[in-house]
Amino acid sequence: MTPRAAGGQAAPTRRRAGRGARPGPGGTASDEDLLAGFLNGLDADALRGLLREFATDAGIRRALLVRAAASVGTDADLAATLTASVKATLTLPRRLDRRQSTAYAAAAAALLDELEGHLAAGRADATREPLQEAAVRLRKVVMNVYDDAGLMGACCQRAADLHVRACREGAPNVLRLAKWLTSFRTSSPGWPRTDLASYADLFDERAMAAYRAGIDAYAVRLSGAREWDRRMLHQLQVELADHDGDVDGAIAILRSREHPAYDEILERLDAAGRTDDALALVDEAVRAERYSARAQLRGHWLSPDAVSDHYLAAGRVDDALAFARTLLVKDPSTTSLAHLLRVGSETGTAAAQKNWATSWARDRASRSSGDVLIDWALAAGDLEEARAVALEFGAGAQWSQLSTALEATHPKDAADLHRPRLADDLRYPDTRTYPEIAERLATMLQLYARAGLADEFIAEIRGIRAQYANRPSLQLAMDAAALPR
Incomplete structure (x- = not known):
């Protein structure tokens, strides 16, 4: 039934609020126009009465109290109302699912926006305690609810950072x-991050x-x-x-x-200008093999650059080169290779170090695979060298990366690189691997087709179907991948 306005007339069709001031359907007024006309027609007493009526709602009452305290109250008044708002908004739930967690974080962010606004307006002493309360509550929430996106963790850190600002801009006890x-x-x-x-x-x-x-x-x-x-x-x-x-x-x-925190100790020795002690510490860490190029290990480990730089600064060139070579053997990554070449460049032996590294990697490839050489070649953008290494030694763990790199220029070689993994996957029946096997076969078929070898590989696919006819789940996965029968 159509709602009726005063006088028995049909009420104007209402739109959802917040959509702008466009006219409603059939030329009716928008929500904004209706609201503006109503409020503009109220005198001061009527408007005050309306606000008191709505202030029975707890949320509206808190919002009004905050504005009142900000306008006519002292810092203590505003602090009390803001703290009450923090406690009401940041309740301590026992459990929140993903959707609830996102909504909670949005409410927390909006609250922090409001607190930061008061802080920016020069009310540091009024925002300090509310921010303190927010940091404490948000930390408790983060410790007990689902926050895989880190939204509440970010709010917690923001509250702590704003608290520091409020303390520094105000006059705390x-x-x-x-x-x-x-x-x-x-x-x-361990979080939020704070420091003395x-x-x-x-x-x-x-x-x-x-x-x-x-x-x-x-x-x-x-x-x-x-x-x-x-x-x-x-x-x-x-x-x-x-x-x-x-x-x-x-x-x-x-x-x-x-474990001694070598990186942090070295930082302090360097800052204090204690060169001999710093060098002794580097020697100790190298003997204990407490060095790594991985940044996440900093603290208890030294970076390779720190080790070599200290050796070079002390004139211990042989030790710097020996360390860089040891690092490469221990971790033959592109990062370690770059480190060796940097040390070589600074000692005028870059060509010799590159020749040594290549010789070592080829000797390793002759006993295992060419994965290290392929990794280096791909990092250098030398696809032909990576392909040549794979043909000579095999690709090892780099087969997938190399296959992807070769698809555009050498589709047959890219497809061939899938064969060892395909044989391994087919060796034992495992329904969990069948979709992946079918997907690999489909990829190989596309690559062989681009190389003009589709008919030959279709025959192989039919041979696989025949060989494994007693694996119905494999057959179904191959059908789902639209592989020929």
């Missing part, structure tokens, strides 16, 4: 801030003493705990040593772990 920071960090799972340096220059002597006392108490609580459980304590203690300029104290803590 530094003793209270120091005690809160100690509590927040000693209960941290962001707050330390705000602290007076009493605040810093309180912070130290909190870390000392944390150390007592963790006495006898496992290495993993003490990782945050070590970070906090190292930060304090760095703050004090105590290089040896920081190094002692970094050495107290199960």
Whole structure:
């Protein structure tokens, strides 16, 4: 039934709000026009009454209170209303699925937008405690709900970063801030990322003493705990040593772990200009084989560049070259090859190092496959060299990458590279592999067709069907891939 307006007339057809001010169907007014006409016709008393009526809704009431506190209230008033808004928005659910998690993160982001707006307007002292509350609550949420996209984790880090800004732009009670920071960090799972340096220059002597006392108490609580459980304590203690300029104290803590944090120790020795100690540490790490080109291992491992650069700076050219060659043998990646060639270039032996690397890789290929040489050739953009190596030694683990690279120019060779894997997959019956086998056969057929060898391979496909006629699931997978019978 069509709704009726006052006077018995049919009410105008309503559109969804938020779509602009276009006319409604049949020339009727838009929602925006109707709303504007209504509000513009209200006097001040009627408008106040309307707002009080709507303020019975908790969400609208909070929004109105925030605006009121921002307009006529003190920083304490605004802080209280914003903190209440944080607590109401960032409840602590036991469980959120993917959809609910995304919606929760969107609400958290909108709340942080509002807090950042007040901060940008110069209300740092009013936003500090709400941001503090937001960081604490979001950390609890992230620890207990589904956040595979990292949306709430990002909100949590943003809240922590905004809290630092609010502290630095306002006038916090530094003793209270120091005690809160100690509590927040000693209960941290490692995130959000916070550090003493962001707050330390705000602290007076009493605040810093309180912070130290909190870390000392944390150390007592963790006495006898496992290495993993003490990782945050070590970070906090190292930060304090760095703050004090105590290089040896920081190094002692970094050495107290199960594995010395070579990268972090070397950084501090270099910064302190302790060249001999730094070189001795590099030697120690090389002997312990605690070096890697993988960035994710930094901390307990040295980068190859750090090792070679220290050797070269000390005039130990032979040690730098020997290390670079050892690294290549241990990890014959393109990164290790590039490192060797860089050291060779800086010592005037680049050609000799390249010849040595090629000779070593060819000797390795003669005993296994040409995968390392192929990897190097593809990285250098030399497809013909990669193809020649595969024909001479086999492609090994690089077969798929090389096949893809050869499809445009050498379709037969690209197809042939699939054959060893195809034979392995067909050796034993396994229904889980049949779709992949069928897909590989279809790819090979396309490549052989481009090479003018479609008829020959179709015959092979029919031979496979005949040979494995007792594998009905394989036959069905081949049918699904539209392979000939």
